[in-house]
Amino acid sequence: MPARDSLRSLVLSVLILVVLLLAWHIATIPTTGAQVVDEEYAKLVGAQAATGQKSAFPTPLDVGKKLVEQLSDPFYDRGPNDKGIGIQLAWSISRVGLGFLLAAVVAIPLGFVIGMSRVVFKALDPFIQVLKPISPLAWMPLALFTLKDSNISAIFVIFICSVWPMLINTAFGVASVRKEWMDVSRTLEVNPLRKAFLVVLPAAAPTIMTGMRISIGIAWLVIVAAEMLVGGTGIGYFVWNEWNNLSIANILVAVFLIGVIGMMLDMMFARLQKAVTYRD
Amino acid sequence: MSIFSNPFDSNIRLRCSCGQHASEAEHQAEKGRFSDKNHESLVNNVVEQGVMRALFPSDTMRRRFLKAVGAPTAIAAVSSIFPMALAREAFAQGTGQLEKPNLKVGFIPITCATPIIMADPMGFYKKQGLNVEVVKTAGWAVIRDKTLNKEYDAAHMLSPMPIALTLGVGSTATPYTAPAIENINGQAITLAMKHKNNRDPKNWKGFKFAVPFEYSMHNYLLRYYLAEHGIDPDRDVQIRVVPPPEMVANLRADNLDGFLAPDPVNQRAVYDGVGFIHLLSRDLWDGHPCCAFAASKEFITANPNTYGALLRAIVHATAYAQKPENRKEIAAAIATPNYLNQPVTVVEQVLTGTYADGLGGVKKVPDRIGFDPFPWESFAVWILTQMQRWGQIKGSVDYQKIANDVFLATDAKRLMAEAGMTPPTASTKTFVMMGKTFDPSAPQAYLDSFKIKRS
Numbered sequence: 001m002p003a004r005d006s007l008r009s010l011v012l013s014v015l016i017l018v019v020l021l022l023a024w025h026i027a028t029i030p031t032t033g034a035q036v037v038d039e040e041y042a043k044l045v046g047a048q049a050a051t052g053q054k055s056a057f058p059t060p061l062d063v064g065k066k067l068v069e070q071l072s073d074p075f076y077d078r079g080p081n082d083k084g085i086g087i088q089l090a091w092s093i094s095r096v097g098l099g100f101l102l103a104a105v106v107a108i109p110l111g112f113v114i115g116m117s118r119v120v121f122k123a124l125d126p127f128i129q130v131l132k133p134i135s136p137l138a139w140m141p142l143a144l145f146t147l148k149d150s151n152i153s154a155i156f157v158i159f160i161c162s163v164w165p166m167l168i169n170t171a172f173g174v175a176s177v178r179k180e181w182m183d184v185s186r187t188l189e190v191n192p193l194r195k196a197f198l199v200v201l202p203a204a205a206p207t208i209m210t211g212m213r214i215s216i217g218i219a220w221l222v223i224v225a226a227e228m229l230v231g232g233t234g235i236g237y238f239v240w241n242e243w244n245n246l247s248i249a250n251i252l253v254a255v256f257l258i259g260v261i262g263m264m265l266d267m268m269f270a271r272l273q274k275a276v277t278y279r280d
Numbered sequence: 281m282s283i284f285s286n287p288f289d290s291n292i293r294l295r296c297s298c299g300q301h302a303s304e305a306e307h308q309a310e311k312g313r314f315s316d317k318n319h320e321s322l323v324n325n326v327v328e329q330g331v332m333r334a335l336f337p338s339d340t341m342r343r344r345f346l347k348a349v350g351a352p353t354a355i356a357a358v359s360s361i362f363p364m365a366l367a368r369e370a371f372a373q374g375t376g377q378l379e380k381p382n383l384k385v386g387f388i389p390i391t392c393a394t395p396i397i398m399a400d401p402m403g404f405y406k407k408q409g410l411n412v413e414v415v416k417t418a419g420w421a422v423i424r425d426k427t428l429n430k431e432y433d434a435a436h437m438l439s440p441m442p443i444a445l446t447l448g449v450g451s452t453a454t455p456y457t458a459p460a461i462e463n464i465n466g467q468a469i470t471l472a473m474k475h476k477n478n479r480d481p482k483n484w485k486g487f488k489f490a491v492p493f494e495y496s497m498h499n500y501l502l503r504y505y506l507a508e509h510g511i512d513p514d515r516d517v518q519i520r521v522v523p524p525p526e527m528v529a530n531l532r533a534d535n536l537d538g539f540l541a542p543d544p545v546n547q548r549a550v551y552d553g554v555g556f557i558h559l560l561s562r563d564l565w566d567g568h569p570c571c572a573f574a575a576s577k578e579f580i581t582a583n584p585n586t587y588g589a590l591l592r593a594i595v596h597a598t599a600y601a602q603k604p605e606n607r608k609e610i611a612a613a614i615a616t617p618n619y620l621n622q623p624v625t626v627v628e629q630v631l632t633g634t635y636a637d638g639l640g641g642v643k644k645v646p647d648r649i650g651f652d653p654f655p656w657e658s659f660a661v662w663i664l665t666q667m668q669r670w671g672q673i674k675g676s677v678d679y680q681k682i683a684n685d686v687f688l689a690t691d692a693k694r695l696m697a698e699a700g701m702t703p704p705t706a707s708t709k710t711f712v713m714m715g716k717t718f719d720p721s722a723p724q725a726y727l728d729s730f731k732i733k734r735s
Contacts, residue, residue, distance in 0.1 A: 044629055044636035046551045081416040082618035141425075148429040150422070231418035240418055244389055244525035245621040246552060 021060050028059045058249040066249040067256065085238060085254070089261060092227065092234040095151075096219045096265075099158025103215065107163045108208065111170025112196065115204070121171060128168065136161035136222045140229055150230040154223070161222045162215035169211025173204030205276035213269035220262045378409055379583040383590065386417045386426055386435040389620045390524055390542040391630050392463045392571035393436040394610060395597040395651060397620070401613045404597040408589040416619070419523045420493040427576065428454060434575040434590060436462065440495040440663045442574045447673060455577035461659070462571040462598070466630070466649030467498060467561035468546040469505070471538035472531050476556055476639060481509035490522035490530065490539035497561075497570050500666040502540040505564055507732040508714050514670075514734065531555050542570065543630040543649065544622050549638070551626050556638025560648055565713040567650070569659045601651040607631040658711065658720035665718075665727045671734035679723045 058066075074086025114121050136157045143153035177200050185195045227236025235254055242250035387393040397414055399405050405412040417423045420438060424445065427435045442456035471479075478484075484506070491498040503513040513519055522530060524545045530536045532554040539545070540561070549555035561568060573594050580587045600606055611628040614620050620627060629635035633648035660679075667673045710719050718726055727733070 038640075040642055041636050041640060044551075044625060044642065046553065046623075078616075079618040080413050082616070082621075141421075144422075144425045144429070148431075150426055150429070150431060229418060230422055231416060237418075240525070241416070241617070241621055243529070245617075246525075246528060246548065 024060050028057045058252065062249045063252045063256075067253045070250070070253050081241070083233065085235070085257065088233060088235045088238045089257065092223050092236065093261065095154050095227075095234065096158055096216070096223050099155045100162050100216055100219050102155070103159045103163040103166060103219075104212065106159075107166035107211075108170050111167045111208075111211075112174055112200070114167070115171040115174025116200075118175075121175065128164065132164045132168070136218075137225055137229065140226060144230070150232060154226045154230055154234075157226045158219045158223060162219040165214040165218065166208070166211040169214070170204065170208050173207025173211075174200055176207075177203040202276070202278070206273060206278070209269065209273040209276055213266065213273060216265050216269055217262065220258075220265055224258060378586050378589060380433070380586045381409060381411055383410060383412045383433040383586070384415055384431065385412055385590075386415050386423045386432040388420065388423060388436060388524065389416055389622075390571075391544055391614075391620070391627060391649060392466060392542050394601050394614060394631070394649075395462055395594055396436050396573060397614045398601065398610050399593050399597040401616075401619075402597070402600075402610075404593040404600075405590075407596075408593045410586070410589055410593060412590070412593075414619075420496070427574070430576075433579055433586075434573065437572050437574040438493055438496040438498075439569045439572040439659065440497065440500070440667070441493075442572060443660060443663055443667070444495040444672075456574055457577055457580060458572035458574050458660075461569045461652060462573055464567050464569055464650045464652050465560065465562040465647060466570055467501065467540060467542055469502070469538060469540045469558040469561075470531070470546045470549050470555040470638075471558045472534070472536065472555050473553070473638075475537060479558060481506060481511055484509075484511055484537075485516045487517045487537040488535065489517055489519045490527050490536050490541070491519055492524050492527075492541060493521060495667075495672070497568060497663075498540045498542070500663065500670075501561055501564055501568065503670060504666070504713065505540075507730065510732075512732050528552060528554060544620065544626045547626045547630050547635060548622065550636050551623065553638075557635075560645060562645070562647060565711065566647070567652075567711065568713075598651045604632070604646060658718070661720040661723050662711075662718055665723045668727055669730060669733045677723075679720075 070085045074084045074089075076084040077087065114124055139157055139160050140153060143156045144150060147153050147156060181199055181203060182195075185199045190199070223234065224236040224239065227234035228240040229236075231237050231240060235258060239251055239254045242254065385396060387396050400412060400414045415432065417426065417435075420441065423432070423435050423437065424441065426432050427437075428445075437458070439458060439461060442458040445454050445456040447453060489502060491502055493499065499519065502519065506513045506517060511517060520536075522536070522539070524541055527536070527539050527541050527545050528549045531539065531549055532552070538555070538558065546555075546557055550557060561570075573591075575587065575590075601610055608628060608631075611631050612624055615622050615624040615627040630649060633643075633645045635643055635645075635648070637643050664673070664677055664679050668677060710717055712718070716729075
């Protein structure tokens, strides 16, 4: 894209942001009504209830203030149930990382095997097709029941949700390596291990990377829900805890940060994907 | 009459027909009794009462006995057949080494858990030499699973849960115990603002209600209340299970017409202007149990000293919480983000009983919530009748045995067994619910007397 166009799109992005924030601001301007109840009662209820309304959505300014507040002290630790947002994010990222890594360790070799052999592919296909669409959170009660540890269960849920895209993409990538290249390697009598690492892997790498990129995206989606379910630590727990407190502003802060981290994870894999892409 | 009274006083009644006290005057006097310094005598009373209850299943008999021989003789007589001092010591001093000083106790962020929570910031656990980490948990099912997984050594549960666990209703059957009730009263029915002129339950057909869990006092109380007004809780209305923190959000979104929920949820709905308090659960049944402190039988038998210390910490915290003048201090200690994560005023209104009702009025109900650790077995029997009534358990039920096994009516029973005695029948009492008397000795007749039921 020429420089002029990217400048234009940047301006447009900023414009959209400003319009959105403005609309939000206007929609949430508190209507300053007269206090409809007596002094004693007003002290016992929130400001909104005292003026006879339901409490409203926070304004962008409220959320901004909360964001600064959370980010200015992200690593505080006041007991097991009250930790800074940085610590919570670190917990979530570590869970996702561990579950994802385990999934990669299982899915990529398995995908290789499946991709190499049409028979295995056909045999395993029905299992994969049935297991793939199960919501990872449906595994949660089962995991808690069998693994008997909430932390391991959360990691298991990440594992199970990120294993499928990687498995399928690896198998697909391996299976669709160009026939000519395989023929060449056969002609040169390359041993199977060498063939796998020097021919098939580089050829399938872009497809495998795509699978990994999809997986990490799903894993990050799922961790928030999983942590809301089991609680304890993590950004999902943070959201749940603030929901408990009905603090919409804090939830929005978390939502924003979840988005930013998700984007960063995706960008990381996009880079990796670019690095292994080749032109035929 | 509460667990902290002196059982060697012939003037008090160990069984009373009303909620927790023989009379309102006694109830008031009771509240002034506990002080931090007499914790020792408090624990002694708990033990002695358990023993006396066990020895004299009929309260009239105990009073006659005391009147006839006098308290000092009675103490001597009872001590001669039962080593009271030993029992007291075993219970109060925690003679042995703590098997497991580092514990994890799970809780749900509601005011029912007050004793469990406050024992942490206010040092009740430390005083017993325990290092307890209290962990906030997302819901009852999770707390159940984490306790079954042994991630938690003990936990805050709804009082029907240990019974359901023991019976294997909704989970694998695991012997569970409720050595202490946390709180009595302290729940409320909250309705959405739009129903403020529709307070007669007879008009509530088609309403959508929420309760925190299937096996909860909330579920049974709400069903009872609706059924008494001729509304069939299964056919005329919808009762959903919604975790407490989501209740206010759902009420605001018009997904619910009301809920019978633990506090601070009710007060929070008022605070946010989305609902009003229709009635307090004490208006349905004054002195009903709500949540319990629960531990698996395995934990109790494997770690008797730790369990003793833990239970002592809870009993002390409960006694401290029962005192009205401590309530503000407690509210400030537990409203923080680490525990309940609520505005202090919300928690304070719940604990002090001076609260905004959501309709512009300020009400003063000092016994909105009370704290009394004694696990009356009659509570368990009542819960079982309701589980049967709504079809959660089928067939005939050995009420007394299950109640005995689960609700440990003071550890005196265990101590008696250790001392080589046969623990006699347990303590029970009758109570009145919405004008109807419940007699724990005739649960089947009570069950049969309901018009609306599933079994």
